Amino acid sequence: MNARPNGLIISIDGPSGAGKSTIARLLAKRLGYLQIDTGAMYRAVAFLVSQKGIDPGDAFAVERLCNSADIRLDSSNCSQRVFANGQDVTELIRTPEMSLMTSRISALKPVRESMMMLQRRMGRDGGVVLEGRDIGTAVFPDAELKFFLFASPEERGKRRFSELVGTGERVTLEETIEAVSRRDRQDSQRDLAPLRQAEDAIPVDSSLISIDEVVKKMEEIARKKIHQAGITT
Ligand code: DC
Numbered sequence: 001m002n003a004r005p006n007g008l009i010i011s012i013d014g015p016s017g018a019g020k021s022t023i024a025r026l027l028a029k030r031l032g033y034l035q036i037d038t039g040a041m042y043r044a045v046a047f048l049v050s051q052k053g054i055d056p057g058d059a060f061a062v063e064r065l066c067n068s069a070d071i072r073l074d075s076s077n078c079s080q081r082v083f084a085n086g087q088d089v090t091e092l093i094r095t096p097e098m099s100l101m102t103s104r105i106s107a108l109k110p111v112r113e114s115m116m117m118l119q120r121r122m123g124r125d126g127g128v129v130l131e132g133r134d135i136g137t138a139v140f141p142d143a144e145l146k147f148f149l150f151a152s153p154e155e156r157g158k159r160r161f162s163e164l165v166g167t168g169e170r171v172t173l174e175e176t177i178e179a180v181s182r183r184d185r186q187d188s189q190r191d192l193a194p195l196r197q198a199e200d201a202i203p204v205d206s207s208l209i210s211i212d213e214v215v216k217k218m219e220e221i222a223r224k225k226i227h228q229a230g231i232t233t
Helices: 020-031 038-051 059-068 096-105 109-123 135-139 153-166 173-189 211-228
Strands: 009-013 034-037 071-074 081-084 128-132 145-150 202-205
Touching (some): 009 020, 009 135, 020 211, 038 071, 038 128, 109 128, 145 211, 202 211
Parallel strands (some): 009 128, 009 145
Antiparallel strands (some): 071 081
16 A cells, blocks of 8 residues: 555656656646656756855855755646746756756755755655656655656757757757766766666666657556555545
């Protein structure tokens, strides 16, 4: 039997550009679960660090910021909005500069500790799909269902490039693939909660099949788990 009142905790970890956000959103919608984009939470902290002109190397100032920051995800309308100290930063946190800054500050202990605490509070009752890098390994090692989503750096770079061009950013494909690889290195080589596949996670290669097929496969597995856990809602 599942002990969580609202259903399973489902984690989707993996490198940037593997399609986690789209897949987590679609899977959560099909299951009637809440999507929690933990990358957006780290991005919101990075936004505050740069807005306040804090030096990411100043551990004391970063810690003080984390203790007072109010980071929220609002899914009440069709799209998820991200708020940092009451300001809607949904679009502002998606620039290439903010991606690199996020990768840098997400390696810091006070940032990880405060976000992890918040994510545990948001997800502990279940009925959630959390996407990130360390959900299945560090935030919810006891999640009922874990996926690890990946694709080649070239494929991920191409997807990211189309997204950026779509939002009017002036970047080249080569620069984008290089930025994706650089973030992979930063995210996988850091000391705290580095990106890695949990031993009990199901690996899914999103370069070989379409997003729809990935979601369908994950939904089937999730429904089986939900059935096994005897959840009726
Ligand atoms: O998923 P994303 O690209 O929005 O994540 C932005 C950055 O945040 C990424 O470089 C790694 C970091 N991150 C993390 O360290 N832990 C998570 N659970 C989610 C994201």
